[in-house]
Amino acid sequence: xxxxxxxxxQHQLTEREQKSFQLLELLRQRGAMTRTELSxxxxxxxxxxxxxxxxxxxxxxxxxxxxxxxxxxxKPVLVELxxxxxxxxxxxxxxxxxxxxxxxxxxxxxxxxxxxxxxxPRTMDxxxxxxxxxxxxxxxxxxxxxxxxxxxxxxxxxLPGIIDERAGTVRNASRFSVxxxxxxxxxxxxxxxxxxxxxxxxxxxxxxxxLCLGLNRPIQNMVYCYxxxxxxxxxNGHIYWGSGGSAGExxxxxxxxEDYLTWVKGPVFCRPSSGDLGLIETAKKLVREGHPSTxxxxxxxxxxxxxxxxxxxxxxxxxxxxxxxxEHSAVxxxxxxxxxxxxxxxxxxxxxxxxxxxGSLMLEPVWRSVKKYAFEEPxxxxxxxxxxxxxxxxxxxxxxxxxxxxxxxx
Numbered sequence: 012x013x014x015x016x017x018x019x020x021q022h023q024l025t026e027r028e029q030k031s032f033q034l035l036e037l038l039r040q041r042g043a044m045t046r047t048e049l050s051x052x053x054x055x056x057x058x059x060x061x062x063x064x065x066x067x068x069x070x071x072x073x074x075x076x077x078x079x080x081x082x083x084x085x086k087p088v089l090v091e092l093x094x095x096x097x098x099x100x101x102x103x104x105x106x107x108x109x110x111x112x113x114x115x116x117x118x119x120x121x122x123x124x125x126x127x128x129x130x131x132p133r134t135m136d137x138x139x140x141x142x143x144x145x146x147x148x149x150x151x152x153x154x155x156x157x158x159x160x161x162x163x164x165x166x167x168x169x170l171p172g173i174i175d176e177r178a179g180t181v182r183n184a185s186r187f188s189v190x191x192x193x194x195x196x197x198x199x200x201x202x203x204x205x206x207x208x209x210x211x212x213x214x215x216x217x218x219x220x221x222l223c224l225g226l227n228r229p230i231q232n233m234v235y236c237y238x239x240x241x242x243x244x245x246x247n248g249h250i251y252w253g254s255g256g257s258a259g260e261x262x263x264x265x266x267x268x269e270d271y272l273t274w275v276k277g278p279v280f281c282r283p284s285s286g287d288l289g290l291i292e293t294a295k296k297l298v299r300e301g302h303p304s305t306x307x308x309x310x311x312x313x314x315x316x317x318x319x320x321x322x323x324x325x326x327x328x329x330x331x332x333x334x335x336x337x338e339h340s341a342v343x344x345x346x347x348x349x350x351x352x353x354x355x356x357x358x359x360x361x362x363x364x365x366x367x368x369x370g371s372l373m374l375e376p377v378w379r380s381v382k383k384y385a386f387e388e389p390x391x392x393x394x395x396x397x398x399x400x401x402x403x404x405x406x407x408x409x410x411x412x413x414x415x416x417x418x419x420x421x
Contacts, residue, residue, distance in 0.1 A: 218243020345380020
């Protein structure tokens with residue numbers, strides 16, 4: 012049975028755990044391979060590979076599938092991940108302070124392919140109430156799923172907020188939020204459903220989902236920007252949770268109104284972040300002030316209905332104000348990213364959380380700012396790419412996290 016481990020111990024793998032993960036992850040990524048190809052792909056000798064693969068076959072995680080083309084002598088046997096040997100659940104609880112948000116739950120096979128998906132609207136309850144009701148989400152998901160519950164290894168849940176794994180608390184990032192103890196709810200869920208519940212920050216898990224399912228090449232160092240409200244960090248091939256589980260929160264904490272007024276006039280990388288880069292509130296303000304724009308027309312003269320999708324639609328229709336708003340927000344984000352490029356020297360920066368829907372209107376000025384403000388050495392190595400998983404990113408990332416633990420513990 013899969014066991015839950017602290018997120019702070021995720022990178023501390025034994026030699027056996029590391030080899031198990033590398034072999035199974037390679038099969039997940041590439042499909043059917045021979046033992047020789049697995050040896051070449053991992054650097055392990057063929058005898059070691061064969062010993063591990065034989066054990067995986069006995070447990071049902073791997074199966075043999077015919078023969079590869081022979082280059083002389085006996086035809087080599089192909090082995091592949093038995094993706095339907097088990098399933099995992101990934102849940103995105105949604106951003107607590109975002110109107111019209113929803114929870115997204117998925118069940119995937121061990122390949123990360125969705126076999127069942129459920130979307131439910133989420134109220135603006137406190138984070139504690141959302142956690143308290145999470146058992147209903149799991150119950151409904153299992154009840155409507157075609158998958159045998161006994162074949163589900165575990166559940167991954169993306170929490171919206173700042174995590175302290177040592178204290179077992181999570182706190183929404185707003186200034187006046189309170190800490191919620193997530194451990195008690197996690198223990199209740201594990202007891203009720205008899206499977207491990209892995210809980211981590213949503214932006215971090217979204218980044219891991221993009222790493223596993225959104226990229227077409229292996230990456231060791233990556234930063235995922237969850238809009239402008241958080242970041243997922245992949246360092247040396249592992250999720251970087253930090254010392255307490257809260258790594259990836261960009262910007263500074265402002266404890267009073269006086270501090271807030273001081274910081275918002277300061278450098279862009281110190282400003283409090285918002286889910287839409289502040290773009291929507293600015294658009295609403297300008298429309299209310301009577302600035303000519305198709306944004307108002309698309310909103311049917313109701314500024315409160317303006318959202319990112321509407322501004323992007325106006326910009327794609329060559330509306331000057333909409334394009335200027337996106338350009339300004341993208342440049343500001345690019346400056347923050349340039350700071351991270353200098354600090355972490357990643358291979359990839361991925362833009363997600365919804366802002367990627369603006370396409371080149373957002374990507375081009377971000378890229379331009381990174382090239383302008385990052386040092387030449389790290390700036391010349393980094394690519395800036397749009398996220399590929401859309402609104403499923405957190406749920407799929409949480410599922411991939413559980414799959415990782417299945418592979419590690421096999």
